[in-house]
Amino acid sequence: MTLLIRSIGRLLKMGGALLLLVLVLLLGPAYMLASQQVPFHADWQTANRDSSGLAPDPDRVREAVVQVYAARTFEWRGAFGVHTWIATKAAGASRYRVYQVLSWRRPTVESGYAPPDRQWYGNSPTLLADIRGEPAARAIDTIEDVVPQYPEADRYRIWPGPNSNTFIAWVVRQVPELSVDFPPNALGKDYLPDGIVARAPSHTGYQLSFGGLLGVMVALDEGIEFDLLGLTVGVDFQSPALKLPGIGRVGMAQPTGVEGEREVEQAAPLSASG
Numbered sequence: 001m002t003l004l005i006r007s008i009g010r011l012l013k014m015g016g017a018l019l020l021l022v023l024v025l026l027l028g029p030a031y032m033l034a035s036q037q038v039p040f041h042a043d044w045q046t047a048n049r050d051s052s053g054l055a056p057d058p059d060r061v062r063e064a065v066v067q068v069y070a071a072r073t074f075e076w077r078g079a080f081g082v083h084t085w086i087a088t089k090a091a092g093a094s095r096y097r098v099y100q101v102l103s104w105r106r107p108t109v110e111s112g113y114a115p116p117d118r119q120w121y122g123n124s125p126t127l128l129a130d131i132r133g134e135p136a137a138r139a140i141d142t143i144e145d146v147v148p149q150y151p152e153a154d155r156y157r158i159w160p161g162p163n164s165n166t167f168i169a170w171v172v173r174q175v176p177e178l179s180v181d182f183p184p185n186a187l188g189k190d191y192l193p194d195g196i197v198a199r200a201p202s203h204t205g206y207q208l209s210f211g212g213l214l215g216v217m218v219a220l221d222e223g224i225e226f227d228l229l230g231l232t233v234g235v236d237f238q239s240p241a242l243k244l245p246g247i248g249r250v251g252m253a254q255p256t257g258v259e260g261e262r263e264v265e266q267a268a269p270l271s272a273s274g
Contacts, residue, residue, distance in 0.1 A: 025231040028185075028246030029079040038078035039122070047074070047121035054127050055087060055117040058094050064136035065089040065096075066143070068129040068168065068180050071120035077158075078123060079246055081187035084168040087116030088140045099147055099171070101164040107153040109167065129172075129180045139177040146174040151193045160212030160230040161191025170194075172201045179203055181221045181254050184232040184243035190215050190225075 032038050056065060067087045072078035085100035096116035101108045117125055131139060150170060152162035165188040172180045180201045182189045191212030192198050200207050205219020215227040217234070225234030225243060234243040241251025 022229060022231075025228060025233065025245045028231075028244045030246070032079035032246050033076065038072060038076060040076055042075050042122060044074060044121050048119045049115075049121065050119055051115050052117045052119060052125055054125065055096065055115075058089055058096065061089075061132075062092055063133045064091040064140060066129070066131050066136040066139045066178060067116060067127060068172070068178070069117060069125040070128055070183055070186060071125040072123040074121045074123075081165070081185045081246075082126075082183055082248075083120050083164050084128070084182070084186055084189075085164070086143065086168060086171060088136075088143060089116075090140055091137055099143065099168075101156065101162075101167040103156045103158065103163070108156045109147060109150055109153050111147060126183075128182065129178060131177060135177040139175050142175045142177075143171060146171060159187065161188035162193060163188040163191075165189040166191045166193065166212075169201050173199055173203075176203065179221065181236070183248045184225065184234060185246055185248045187230050188212060190217070190227045190230070190232070 054069070055067060065088070068084065069087065070082040070084045073081055073083045083100070085098055087096045087098050089096045095113050097111065098114040098116055099109070099111050102110050119125065150167055152166065155162055157163060165182070165186040169182060169186070169189040170193055172178050182201055189201070190207065190209045192209050196210055197206065197208055199205070200217055200219035200222055202219055202221035204221045205217065207215060207217035207219070209215030209227060212227070213229055217225040217227075221238060223234055223236040223238065225232050231245040232243060233245060236243060236249070236251065236254065239252040239254050241249050241254070243249055
């Protein structure tokens with residue numbers, strides 16, 4: 001009986017510690033809500049969908065272009081995460097093709113011509129990756145091949161995945177030319193459709209994830225990230241920054257493109273899309 005009581009006591013302590021940890025991780029989303037940096041009552045029908053000006057004009061830039069974007073999700077969901085998408089333009093093409101997952105579609109994957117850099121229902125996008133020329137042309141060929149093979153095209157789950165970020169992270173892992181250090185608040189990026197171990201989206205390390213609920217990533221570009229219940233906290237050592245749930249990245253702007261060849265000027269992390 002004494003042994004049973006001790007075991008129950010240990011379990012209660014472990015449960016209490018886990019609950020406390022989750023509450024600490026939720027402080028980031030709570031801050032975003034309390035500081036009113038995400039709207040509670042927005043109308044998606046009238047929300048801004050204008051171009052942000054981040055994408056090169058296809059009439060002036062004739063080389064192939066591949067870009068990856070992130071923007072805070074709509075309404076209160078933006079306190080927890082971002083929505084990501086890929087935009088491609090073949091060499092000589094006059095318009096962009098956008099690839100993304102939408103929760104209201106079946107199959108969920110949407111592929112079509114659209115403005116590549118428009119706001120996501122009132123939230124300005126951040127550029128996560130930008131490659132051009134021959135590497136972009138090769139990446140476009142691979143993207144067109146692998147998108148139809150996405151294994152979760154008929155299923156969507158906002159938490160812990162598979163969702164829009166699961167799809168983009170999965171595609172990026174299939175494209176050697178495309179290196180992306182996803183924002184820590186890209187909820188669902190760590191859900192692995194193909195197992196529990198995968199290369200990091202930057203292709204510079206590896207990650208372990210159990211259904212997007214518990215995992216760890218160690219990579220040169222991403223640094224160290226720990227994932228608990230879809231909430232990510234970590235440290236980027238290469239471009240020093242903290243990675244916090246809800247808030248996103250706090251520190252130096254992260255490199256983008258091929259192995260950090262370009263850097264993207266980003267707004268202050270507390271008011272940007274991550």
